[in-house]
Amino acid sequence: MGRGVRTVQRWESELGLPVHRVGRGPRSPVHAFTSELSAWMLWIEHSQNGDHHRGVHLSGVPLKETAARTSAVARVLVQRSSGLVQQLVNSMWEQQRRTEEMTQTLDKVQKRLQALRKRPTRSRKRSPRKTQSPRG
Numbered sequence: 001m002g003r004g005v006r007t008v009q010r011w012e013s014e015l016g017l018p019v020h021r022v023g024r025g026p027r028s029p030v031h032a033f034t035s036e037l038s039a040w041m042l043w044i045e046h047s048q049n050g051d052h053h054r055g056v057h058l059s060g061v062p063l064k065e066t067a068a069r070t071s072a073v074a075r076v077l078v079q080r081s082s083g084l085v086q087q088l089v090n091s092m093w094e095q096q097r098r099t100e101e102m103t104q105t106l107d108k109v110q111k112r113l114q115a116l117r118k119r120p121t122r123s124r125k126r127s128p129r130k131t132q133s134p135r136g
Contacts, residue, residue, distance in 0.1 A: 018040050
């Protein structure tokens, strides 16, 4: 980010810089995701009256470059989200098709069971059981 440790720590505590601590405590190592940092910087840019009024973004990059990057990132995100939406729609159609197939199969099985229950059972003639006489 091109800033000192103390500045970044201040941003974390005062401005909600999205860093994730590996351990516990204020001196534990941290890591951050680029996408979260980019979103945070955009949010700060639009919500604070900091350095951006002089034409400089918090990262030290001129606003024209930041805007161009932001626009490029936005296009990439839109393309990716469009692809994900398409995959989701295809998955939903496939799920609906399989659900209909399963419903039809289940209906057939239920009809067969009903037919089997209605069928008269064949009674077999049973031979009388031999009873043993008590010996005595």
